[in-house]
Amino acid sequence: MTILLIEDEPKTGDYLQRGLAESGFAVRLARNGRDGLAIAREGGIDLVVLDVMLPGMDGWQVLAALRGAPATEQIPVLFLTARDEVHDRVRGLELGADDYLVKPFAFVELVARLRTLLRRGPVREDELIRIGGLEIDVIRRRVRRDGTPVVLTAQEFALLHLLARREGQVLSRSLIASQVWDMNFDSDTNVIDAAVRRLRRKIDDPFPQKLIHTRRGMGYVCEVEPAAGA
Template identity: 40%
Template sequence: MKLLVVEDDVRIADIVRRTLAEAGYAVDVTHTAPAGVEAFEIETYDLVVLDLMLPGLPRGGMDVCARIRELNTDIPILMLTGLDSARKRVEGLDAGADDYLVKPFHLVELLARVRALLRRAPRALAPVLRAQGVTLEPATRTATRAGRTIVLTAKEYAVLEYLMSNAGKIISSSELIDHAWDSNYEGFSNVVQSYIRYLRQKLTLPGEVEIIETRRGAGYVIAADE
């Protein structure tokens, strides 16, 4: 899943980014209200972590929250603030935030609130994915095939989930990077190839049919069930 963090304090933003990334999320970070709005207008995210006191717009995070709600009424928004007052909490919730976390906060609580919001999001309620004899369970991030449970890393899950969600469609490496890694990823170009190999090793035992097909020069595809 891909998250957007809008936080003007660079140190806090980096801590939040690293914490979320270590939990398996792809994370983009911006530091101003206009940049946050622009990022949301360009990219697709599953959740937004939004600071209240942001430069660049008259009401800071409130304006960003309102604009996000104009574009998407369902995406979860977790608002961060150093102002611990009932009035500010109410203003944030009225602007469209789903939850509120006051600074300083414990990182374990941040992760717990992110997980809770994602569970309640409409997308999180999507049915279990099935294709070519493989079942993918979003709640546990595990796959099953031929009666055996296959434990996946966060990145393996993200890649497989996207391929299975788009069963029958050829997905390019760049599209997978956009989904499973953050927008500033500048690592090795063969990272997708590596994760496809990891998935094949986990999903396919000797004698079983390989479910992830490579279409040379185009990308990867999992055939849709008929």
């Protein structure tokens, strides 16, 4: 699989190119939007990782051009933005991006998202995630439980979003640590457990139906468990 990386910051571009190559991808690197668009039009690109803030031709313009041409309109695009603003995320998705990541991000999450897009083709991240009475507005970063707004910190939202978008999958503490904190924690640390406890106080404790469950010796899972005897 060949990934086109359009990133003007030299250190970031070199780091991502090296890391993606080590992860098994063929990588073509463009340092500006015009060069990136030209490479995409040559063909042979399976996915584009597109930085928004580019000199000359910015990421928005590149994305619009990709989606406006038959030869490139179906190429999955994941855009990277350093601006964690709702209107930036909405604009990117409306222009046709398939997914986005806000800088700084965990490299392992970038690779996981790229592999998902390559397996499934152009799949947009759901704007709303619903599990039982839980509703997560991914774009606007808002959470409601049984119709009641729940106020979360940025870290709590990231943890909940990770658990919810992988509903039914047991996530290990090390995976959670790498994707939410971009760190590797010692196995005996209680950092993850404490973070889950704080999240449960807001998401589960005030409500009869529990959604975040512990799998002893394995990790945590977000799901609606069947009623006893069902």
